[in-house]
Amino acid sequence: MSMQPQDAPYASRAPSTPGRRVFLRSAPALAAGLAAGMAAAPSPARAANAGETWFATWGAAPAGPPPAADLLAFRNQTLRLVVHASSGASRVRVRLTNEMGSTPLRIGAAGIGIRAGNAGLVAGSARDLPFSGRAGAVIPPGAALLSDPVDLAFPAFADLAVSMYLPDSVQGTTIHDLAQTQCYVSSTGSYVSAPALPVQATIRSWPFLAEVDVAAGSDGGASVVALGDSITDGVHSSSNLNRRWPDYLAQRLQSGRPAGGMPIGVVNRGIAGNCMLTEYATALLAGHSAAARFDRDVLATAGVRWLALLIGINDIVYSASSSPIPAADLQAGYLQLAARARAHGLGVLGATLTPFEGLSYYTPAREAVRSQVNGWIRSGGAFDAIADFDLALRDPNRPTRLHPAYDSGDHLHPNDAGYAALAQAVPLTFFAT
Numbered sequence: 001m002s003m004q005p006q007d008a009p010y011a012s013r014a015p016s017t018p019g020r021r022v023f024l025r026s027a028p029a030l031a032a033g034l035a036a037g038m039a040a041a042p043s044p045a046r047a048a049n050a051g052e053t054w055f056a057t058w059g060a061a062p063a064g065p066p067p068a069a070d071l072l073a074f075r076n077q078t079l080r081l082v083v084h085a086s087s088g089a090s091r092v093r094v095r096l097t098n099e100m101g102s103t104p105l106r107i108g109a110a111g112i113g114i115r116a117g118n119a120g121l122v123a124g125s126a127r128d129l130p131f132s133g134r135a136g137a138v139i140p141p142g143a144a145l146l147s148d149p150v151d152l153a154f155p156a157f158a159d160l161a162v163s164m165y166l167p168d169s170v171q172g173t174t175i176h177d178l179a180q181t182q183c184y185v186s187s188t189g190s191y192v193s194a195p196a197l198p199v200q201a202t203i204r205s206w207p208f209l210a211e212v213d214v215a216a217g218s219d220g221g222a223s224v225v226a227l228g229d230s231i232t233d234g235v236h237s238s239s240n241l242n243r244r245w246p247d248y249l250a251q252r253l254q255s256g257r258p259a260g261g262m263p264i265g266v267v268n269r270g271i272a273g274n275c276m277l278t279e280y281a282t283a284l285l286a287g288h289s290a291a292a293r294f295d296r297d298v299l300a301t302a303g304v305r306w307l308a309l310l311i312g313i314n315d316i317v318y319s320a321s322s323s324p325i326p327a328a329d330l331q332a333g334y335l336q337l338a339a340r341a342r343a344h345g346l347g348v349l350g351a352t353l354t355p356f357e358g359l360s361y362y363t364p365a366r367e368a369v370r371s372q373v374n375g376w377i378r379s380g381g382a383f384d385a386i387a388d389f390d391l392a393l394r395d396p397n398r399p400t401r402l403h404p405a406y407d408s409g410d411h412l413h414p415n416d417a418g419y420a421a422l423a424q425a426v427p428l429t430f431f432a433t
Contacts, residue, residue: 054302055216055221055222056214056223057085057088057213057214057223058085059225059267059269060210060211061270063175064172065101065102065173066172066173066175072175073169073171075169077166077200078185079166080183080185080186080197081183083159083160084160084181085214086267088153089152092150092215093129094147095210096144096145100175101173103141105141105208107136107165108166109165110128110129110147110164111128112160112162113193114159114160125152126195128193129148157250163192165192175205175206177285178205178235178271178272180234184202185199185200187199211267219261219262221263221265222306223305224266224267224307225269225304225307227270228311229272229310230412231354231412231414232245233272235272235413236415237416237419244268245422245423247419247423248423253428256428267304269297274286274311276312276330277289278318294340308426309337310351312373313370316366317366318361324363324369327369330369331380334382349384349386349430350386351388351389351422353370353373354394362411385427386427387427392421392424393418
């Protein structure tokens, strides 16, 4: 992990999956939406009242700390972290985190705005984010911090920029490593509300940022959490273009939403390398197992109503090649996660595990476990709905392999077309429950 000198601007482009309709707002339409949202003079931040309800429009799963050689270091600098809203809003708050830190984290100031491009903000969109009425805050080690709400109107699929000024010498101990999105580190100083950030370096990670929430309007609102590993995290999807399968799912939910229908936020809690049951000492940025991080990454998500679960392939591929983890152990793990979700009123969607023949970790014994697990997911009745990701991606002529049209090249992770196919496999009727 390293900071890079400022990159040249990148050009956004629409998805080009053959034969598949993808719903993205055009640049003019997005600009019009932003203009409409910005038309009224910004109202001052006001404290949340007892009747206000929230749901998450974006989220990532923090992990860490990284190995010492990979730690990012900041001193008297402003981070500007770019995130992609899955649902629009007129009121917003953020959750910062020092959950993997061992020392207090001082936030000198924080803010949010609508990203205009690169590190710039749309004129007039910058909002200061106070914490319990104060401009700054200290986050104890192991803790998270919720900002006060502020008024900010933006449409679905707007890029938001969350800025935080770190006045002290800080190491990026709590971080989501695979942002697949370019974020920015300033030169010395506080630029939280500055429309133009003086960029010293770029990073492709999200330090200290866990969630962005929006206030539910008259139509209500709720969130679905996608809990998973690198395939949910979007490994090998196109950078800066939001082509992970939860991104495509958000597009489907938004485009299929009837007039007056409830908006649904999609929160990606995937971590590359993550397992359901096991934690490997060599994979520090793979985070705690899904079982261990479930309460924080699922139940603590604002407005969560549904869980989409794709996890377990790393438990298989990292276990012994000749005698891998028993399918029964994974089945018990799924049942536990489903039970914990339902105890809090969540609907649970289970996804089958995708093919991986051709990957260096592939063995017939590991494949046998995957096949047993998938058969159980399809017929075991453990979940409220099923997304057959295996069927969506496999080569019909060799079902233990990814279809060539969906293979990123490593025989495990999909390409953009494959991620779109996964989203298409999710039954939208699940969200009517």
